[in-house]
Amino acid sequence: MTEHFLKFKRKLQTARILKTVLLATALGFLVGGIMLILSKLGWIPLSPVLSLPIALGAFLTCGIVTYCILNTTDEQLAKDLDTRFGLQEKVQTMISYRKQVGGMIELQRQDADLALARIPVSQFKLKRLWAYILATCIGATTLVSAFFVKAKENVEPVIPFQISAIQIAGINELIENVDNSDLDEPYKTNISTKLTDLLAELQTATTTPQMQTALRQSLTYIQTQTHNSSSSAEILTALWNTQDPFLKAFAKALDTSDWTENDWGGYVEKMAEFERLFQVQDDANQPPKTDEEKRQTLTWNLQNSSIKIETALSVSKIAPTDCLYTAVYDFVRKDEGEQSGEHVFGIGVIPLLSSVTTYDSAIAELRNTFDKTINGLYERICQLKANANVGEHVLKKLSALFSMEVPAFERPTFAQSDGTQTGTNDNDDQDGNTDGGIGEGAVYGSDDLVLDPLTGEYVEYGTLLDKYYAVMYEKLENGNYTEEQKNIIKNYFALLYSGITP
């Protein structure tokens, strides 16, 4: 290989390095810029800082690949020189015979070298160098632009969603439960229809946000439909906050938060206690009251309580059409005309009766009023409780199926402050679990591996739970179990599901 050939080769090598650096820089800038833009716009779940190592990786990869691709053999360079400068294949021949010796070959080599010597290296232009420079400019422009793109904040990754067979079965079961419940119309139809719509919507949902939106709307709607549990809390809290002993006793009697299916929570006894508060007792330290004094005191207490209850109702800002509102209002203000001839009055109107002239007759009227009105009040409260129970059941079940938090079920504020009323510890099991909570034991994610005792293999916890749920569902449907037993078992599984993150 001659000296003049080597000078062209050196220039080509320089060009190779230059082009490699330019192209690698261009790609590094371009990839870094694009990644930065995408991460800033939140189109990819990537920290903008990570654009730097990615760009560096692109730079190195492109550099290595380009350096290898741009490798030019002596034969290729010789061909290029012959073609560009019309050397009649002198250089190619020289390179082909570079390892051979001979007089003719040496002459040919000198001839080719002489031809190359006549060509200045400067005439050996670098091919398409402008394209590499242009690419670098484009990459640099992209990167600079990326720095000016405003970052989108708090972008959450989109998690795909597909409703499972168990969730479909759960919603269908809920619809059946609602249809068979004691829920008032039109709430029953509305909630049942809403659940049907929700199922259809969830079957078409493809992302978790879509699922959560649909579910949240449904939860709100169902809670609104069964809102009486909420209004009850507000009315009773309003009564309690008056700090009037009569109203507080009345509020306690109306509080259904500790009621169960078979226990009214001592409603009758509490109403009787509330009634007894109106009876005027003699004070041992004072002289006995006259009958008239007692009647006046009773009358004053009744009027005073009536006014305070009405005021509390208005303070609670509950709509006058609310079920409990009307029941309580009737209890206070129902007059004879509204009762269709029966001699029953609200407690507020008893003192206004002309027939009530003596304390005993007033007491008798009071007893009569309580006897006649507390049953109506009770029926309405029961219906409220039924509505609240169905609503709470639906919300809790949906929450368990989809692992979403349900809106807080409001309770009268005094229910939490009074230990005798809340009974919050009554449901605690031996592990310290409460309804809907998670105990002290191991907590598994849906994709954690656990041992399947039936097969002896490790499977995902969610898969195992689905399997057990399917077995349970089939057994319950085909087995001889009471509704109470079925509910206990289903509630247990609902608790298990509530601990799983989908």
Place this chain on the structure above:
Amino acid sequence: MTEQMNLEQIKVFSEKIAKVQEELAKDVVGQKDIITNVIIAIIAGGNVLLEGVPGVGKTRLVRALGKTMSLPFSRIQFTPDLMPSDVTGTNIVEKDENGRLQTKFRRGPIFANLILADEINRATPKTQSAMLEVMQEHKVTIGNDTYKLDEPFFVLATQNPVEQDGTYPLPEAQMDRFIFKLIVDYPTNDELLDIVKMTQITMEETAQPVIDGDDVLTMRALASQVPACDDVLSYAVRLVSNTHPTATDSAPTAKKYVKYGASPRAAQGLVTAAKIRALMQGRFNVSYDDISALALPVLRHRIKINYAAVNDKLRVEDVIERIIKETKKGN
């Protein structure tokens, strides 16, 4: 030392070629390309077929060439009644000194270094075929005896494209033995004027011997050392293979217009001739131009065009030109 020797040899080579051309120019007016190609063929050791109408100087060229070379020269006028033994020689029966009969080989005119086979297509195929072994292997076999011809040996044949009555077209096998087929065209007016002036003085060739057989062999050996890179060799091979209409990668023109293509001898002859052309031009390597410039004389008699070419009024030269254009240079 070898390098200096080569340089000296090449210098002598160039001088002698120039002298041959100079001497030939005394007797042959114009036809420079023809002269150059004939010289290339002679150095390459190949045979040449000169084709042209009567009176364009074919025979004169060969005779003048014979004079420039101090080589035994034979002229064989091919006629329909010419027998193979008239060309190669024959065994004759004669008495020896003791009066016993014995056979003795009497050499024919083919036993020379330079043969002018004038109007070769007028001889019968039988006689033409007697030339096959001579032209390819440079030897003559009579009976069980084989006689080797002296080197250098070459045949310069002429044929007339007109007056085809009573002629026997040369078979393809014999055509393939000619390294070149050269078309001798009419001279230009100026050239014709020079011819007329020259022949008014004398009809005899005035060329003087400037080289001999050893010179030719030395030149041949020197030319064979000229290197050719793989790309150029591949181009020569591709050019020949592109003339084959049945080859999958042949030139489109060949597929359309060629009945059959050139033989491997064409590729061999092409490269050998290209090396000499390169040396004559002062180069020490073969270029693409050498190959493409010699493709026409090497291929024109080895390719048979089909009726489609005739129908499209294409000559074999036109087809070869197209194939050259369709053949890619380099790998």
